[in-house]
Amino acid sequence: MAVSIRASLLSCTLVSIFLVSSAQSCSNYTFTSDRVFYSCSDLPYLEAHLHWNYNPSTGKVAIAYRAKQKSKGWIAWGINPTGRGMVGSQALVAFHNTNGSVTVYPTPITSYNPSMQPEALSFQVSNITAEYSDNEMTIFAVVGPLNNGTLVNHVWQAGSSVSDNVPQIHSTSPPNLQSMGILNFLSG
Template sequence: MAIKKTIVILCIIIGPLSLVSSAQTCKNYIFSEKRGFNSCADLPVLQAYLHWNYNSTSETIHVAYRANQTPRGWIAWGINPTGSGMVGTQALVAFQDLNGNMKAYTTQISSYNPEMKPQPLSFPVLELSAEYLNEEMIISAVLGPLSNGTTFNIVWQAGNAVSNDIPQSHPHFGPYVRSAGTLDFLSL
């Protein structure tokens, strides 16, 4: 009887703690490397977060995009300088190869069925890197100069399969078709 009471008490104490620890936001995240970001946003779908620093002098943006993902999936984040949806997006892509190494590259999304092969973007991308940590994929880079302002249409995505080092199509329903918005990189 004493064991049952102890288990019940532990469940009552530990249960709420596990809910608190899983309620993550961008503001309470600490990166594994000693890098900091002044601004961040909890993106509304796909358990994703965006962190950034905007440098007004150089018109560059240092971004880190994080999303929950399995080791066999992929993530992508990008800016669409010409429209508000997926087509036209200049994207950063990350996934884990068969050897367990993270790969990151850039690609242009030119259709609703993109090839997702490496391609240069319409603006410079520096310091592109990716990591897999605590069931999250993180991709980061410095973008720019971006001379057409500080407000951009952004798109983010995740998929469940990579074949021959090429991300395969993501689902086309629910949160996967709502993963776009507008962001002013001067906002905090």
């Protein structure tokens, strides 16, 4: 009897792990608009996902970065063309502004206390928009061409507050400090 209870518990655990992991996977996500992305990555921290389409003829990448977030918080995703980590990143940030609409813009991260103000990046960014639905914020944009090709150091972040339409400092908990990686837009 103890063996059958263990087997039942193991079976239930495996099914629930499968359902949770498949529900959170980027590969089965459908965007509310007519947007379709052929590549994606479930990022290991901050309940975030990156979707993209790389166009080899132009060297540009259409991206959708989405992350869980409360309505008063902010999200950001960026590429660091000069190294690993936050400083040097060329980021896209989104949040709800004081009138309640979603604001999104590019901002370079030049220090550990960046201004988080709109400013041009070191590479082209176009078609930048954002949306918020079901406690998830999504940034859409086309970036590039990128000088470093398809292999990039990327970072992503989330903060819990915005003051006077400026994202405030994020937590220094391990998930926030570890939210970086290397990504190849060509091979995934």
